[in-house]
Amino acid sequence: MTLESPASDQREVATHESGQFGLRELLLGMVVVSIAIAVTAPQVRELPIEGRRYVLIAIVIQLAMFPVGIGSVIFGRNRMRSRMGQLLGYANDRLSNSPKVANRGFIFVIVIAYQTFIAQMAIMLSGSEMSWLFYQQAALFGYLGGSLLMYYLWSEPKGPIEFYEKGILTSPIQFVRWEHLKVWPSPKYLKAVRLAEYRYLDREPIAISDVQVSDELKSTLLDRFGEPGWSLPN
Known part of the structure; x- marks a missing residue:
């Protein structure tokens, strides 16, 4: 895509x-x-x-x-x-852990x-x-x-993910704020980012998925919301 x-x-x-x-x-x-x-x-x-x-x-x-x-x-x-x-952008391919x-x-x-x-x-x-x-x-x-x-x-395994300034929309009315998300370059796919969702003070993510995005959107997400110091989750 x-x-x-x-x-x-x-x-x-x-x-x-x-x-x-x-x-x-x-x-x-x-x-x-x-x-x-x-x-x-x-x-x-x-x-x-x-x-x-x-x-x-x-x-x-x-x-x-x-x-x-x-x-x-x-x-x-x-x-x-x-x-x-x-x-900010849109992706519809959840490549793993869907x-x-x-x-x-x-x-x-x-x-x-x-x-x-x-x-x-x-x-x-x-x-x-x-x-x-x-x-x-x-x-x-x-x-x-x-x-x-x-x-x-709106919730198929390869359904839409919409990226906004304040968070992402992953299902009909499920909005996750960036405060509860971490973003890395995907360790498995070149044109993808890895998203990890956390709840409040949880140390372990409740969901991890690799999402295929354009190069432009990937750069935007990593620049605005990614932290290079984080270690990549397996």
């Missing part, structure tokens, strides 16, 4: 954050939705009109809350960015599982005085489904 300037970095961030799924993910989503419909449709058809109304309301509530969950994550991220100062995150197919399964669960519970409790509780659950699961989707898109 070659990064030319903060301006080009911002363009890459915008491209990465479009969150567009590929054809494979779209097809997988259609398959999962089809399975969910196949599971619930026979039971829905056997319900009286009142029961079908419960199911329909639960589904509508979830669909309405799903974009609310997406919007809340986007709002929180933009709000945090506004407090972080000037963008957490393992489930693939998009798994996220689709989780989201649709929420929908199926609510539909099943609405079917079971249709006509019950407790059905309104599952409307609340439908709203909650719809909100969590949207939030979970955005967290995944």
Whole structure:
């Protein structure tokens, strides 16, 4: 990856954050939705009109809350960015010690599982005085489904890292100040820096990762935040 300037970095961030799924993910989503419909449709058809109304309301509530969950994550991220100062650069390759995150197919399964669960519970409790509780659950699961989707898109193992004057942004709304970070040239990769995150007075880092950056960004980070006297961690 070659990064030319903060301006080009911002363009890459915008491209990465479009969150567009590929054809494979779209097809997988259609398959999962089809399975969910196949599971619930026979039971829905056997319900009286009142029961079908419960199911329909639960589904509508979830669909309405799903974009609310997406919007809340986007709002929180933009709000945090506004407090972080000037963008110094951007990198999206975490070369080592990166957490393992489930693939998009798994996220689709989780989201649709929420929908199926609510539909099943609405079917079971249709006509019950407790059905309104599952409307609340439908709203909650719809909100969590949207939030979970955005967290995944911005938290992949090779997801974006944004470098700002006051710290780095490593996940949708996780901001780490430079006071809790140490920066070295990576001992393994030429065009990379090694980041170590510390909490408060901890002597041992809670996370270490090598991040591929441009030569310009590497120089900026080491000049402004690196300390040559530090020994390189293994």
